Amino acid sequence: MARPKVFVVFYSTYGHVHTISKSIKEGLEKSAQVDVEVYQFPETLSESVLQSMYAPPKPDIPVITVDKLAEADGFLFGFPTRFGSAPAQVKAFFDSTGSLWVKGALSGKPAGMFFSTASQHGGQETTAFSFLPVLAHHGMVFVPALSTSAGNPGVDQVAGGSPWGAGTVAGSDGARQPTEYDLAAAVAQGESFANIAAKLSA
Template structure:
């Protein structure tokens, strides 16, 4: 019997979410019970605009298509916040999934979320919360992280993330990179999510 397949799909402007996605994948691999494919959301900004934003080149990761979604048994979506919700690139992609919605093609498939913000109070939880309607309308099963990783209780330093999912705090200028505690939460999220997907598939 083939193992269930999890897609990790991210949008990353400055690399923070891409870094977190690698630890998410590490956790999925650690569980050892799912197959994994990693994709990025399509970019909607021109190279000229991205250059003016001083955005680095996109990573060498394939771009997801709407039709490809039907091949997965579960999804972990990662993206930075834009005013407390998903960025336009992610919204635009989901706006194009109406055909899948009409067929119920994603119904019953589990999904989790990971995210980044510029500050501790920049929408770490609302980014996930405001994305839930996309999952609900498709009939997808939201799988939160909960407090499975003890670093979510750590108040000794800045640690992004919440029971809603893994999070990192990028800093106002993007100079802060995901730290070991945040990446540890990402590994936990990946591992626990894989176990849920495997149970549902069984």
């Protein structure tokens, strides 16, 4: 019996979400129960606008397409927060998935999320909450991060993530990088998600 296939699909402007996605992938592979493929959401901003934002070049990772999305058995979606919700790039992509919705192509498949915000209370939980309608309308099953398996960061450090999903705090200028705790929580999320995806597939 073939192992379930999990797609990690992310959008990253300055690289923070991309970094978290690597630990998500590590956790998925650590489980040895799923096959993993990594993609990024299509960019909607022009190169000139990205340059004016001082955004680094995109990583050499394939861009997801609507048809390709249907091939997965589960998903972990990663994106930065934009005013408490997913960025326009992610919304634009899912606005184009009507053909999958009509066929119920994503129905019953597990999905989780991970994030990046500029500040510690910048909306990681509301971003997850506001993205749930996308999962619900496609019939996908939301899988929380179960982040307690990565330990408790306490109150003496800045930490991203929550039970909704792993995350990091980038700082207002984007200079702050994911911490050891942030990455460990992402590994834990990937591993726990793989276990659930395998059970649902069975």
